[in-house]
Amino acid sequence: MIALDRAPVRAAVAAAALLAGLATGWAAAGGFGALALLAVLLAAGNGYEKAYSP
Amino acid sequence: MSFVLAAYVVPACAVWAALGLVLGAVSALGSVVAPVACLTAGVYGLGYGVVEVSGLAWPAAPGRRWQVPQGFLIGADSRRRVLIWGAILGPGWLTRNPYAAFGLLPLLVLGTGQVVAAVVLAALIGAAHGSGRALALLRDAAAPSADPFELVLRSIRWRQADGVALLAVAGAALMVAARLPR
Numbered sequence: 037m038i039a040l041d042r043a044p045v046r047a048a049v050a051a052a053a054l055l056a057g058l059a060t061g062w063a064a065a066g067g068f069g070a071l072a073l074l075a076v077l078l079a080a081g082n083g084y085e086k087a088y089s090p
Numbered sequence: 091m092s093f094v095l096a097a098y099v100v101p102a103c104a105v106w107a108a109l110g111l112v113l114g115a116v117s118a119l120g121s122v123v124a125p126v127a128c129l130t131a132g133v134y135g136l137g138y139g140v141v142e143v144s145g146l147a148w149p150a151a152p153g154r155r156w157q158v159p160q161g162f163l164i165g166a167d168s169r170r171r172v173l174i175w176g177a178i179l180g181p182g183w184l185t186r187n188p189y190a191a192f193g194l195l196p197l198l199v200l201g202t203g204q205v206v207a208a209v210v211l212a213a214l215i216g217a218a219h220g221s222g223r224a225l226a227l228l229r230d231a232a233a234p235s236a237d238p239f240e241l242v243l244r245s246i247r248w249r250q251a252d253g254v255a256l257l258a259v260a261g262a263a264l265m266v267a268a269r270l271p272r
Contacts, residue, residue, distance in 0.1 A: 040247065040250055040251075043144075046143050046144070046250060047143075049143075049254055050139065050140070050143045050253065050254055050257050053139075053254045053255070053257040053258040053261070054136075054139075054257040054258065054260065054261045055261065056258055056261065057257065057258035057259060057260060057261025057262040057263075057264075057265075058261035058262070058264065058265050059261075060258075060261070060262045060265075061261060061262035061263065061264065061265025061266045061268075061269070062265050062269075064262070064265070064266060064269075065269060066266065066269040066270050067266075068201065068202055068203070068207070068266065068270075070262060070266075071128070071198060071201070071259070071262050071263060071266050072198070072202070072207075072211050072214075074258070074259045074262055075194075075195060075198040075199075075211060075215055075259070076211075076214045076215055076218045077218070077255075078191050078194065078195065078255055078256075078259055079192075079195055079214075079215040079216075079218040079219040079222070080218035080219065080221065080222040081191070081222065081251075081252070081255060082182070082189055082191045082192050082195075082219060082222065082252070083182065083218065083219035083220060083221065083222025083223040083226070084222035084223065084225060084226045085189055085222075085226075085248035085251070085252060086179075086182075086187075086188065086189065086222075086223060086226070087223065087226030087227060087229075087230060
């Protein structure tokens with residue numbers, strides 16, 4: 037079992053991720069650059085993780 | 091390795107750049123399109139992020155159920171098979187999408203508000219998605235798993251990780267939507 041298998045840990049990680057995203061968006065001050073970078077990282081992760089779908 | 095990578099990345103870049111051109115043109119139609127797209131991306135990311143992190147089965151990630159037909163591959167040599175898989179799987183649009191993050195990507199392209207920016211971002215997204223798929227394939231080919239249930243277990247954990255990533259991007263998208271100049 038890894039830490040993310042426990043629901044409270046998952047909830048805490050999810051809340052932290054949301055807050056980190058909000059902070060990133062706030063720091064971008066209306067610019068799209070940070071969101072564009074996140075989109076590229078999300079695409080890379082999505083492509084990679086699809087190898088692990090039955 | 092470079093052949094497999096190119097077989098996935100080149101079509102992915104081309105397809106996504108073409109999509110970026112269309113979405114960029116739509117995005118440039120009015121100043122309200124980009125903020126609405128970012129807002130929609132935020133709501134989508136929040137919804138599916140919660141679903142994936144909490145392990146709910148419903149709603150399933152949007153996407154198709156189509157898989158590469160065997161007839162495309164039977165009788166083809168290995169290079170041709172890689173080219174077929176790369177052209178179909180690299181861009182990511184034609185086959186099954188088990189993770190919801192993929193559906194967020196076109197919304198973010200629409201959120202750019204400019205044609206050139208949309209094409210560049212979409213091409214980068216295509217390159218990232220295609221290379222992610224190719225690198226995972228190469229990694230699995232180098233070290234196949236002996237445990238048949240490992241794939242299922244990993245898919246569950248990747249779905250949770252996808253949800254966490256969705257929540258982070260959703261937060262950023264919501265904040266950008268609120269602060270974009272109109």
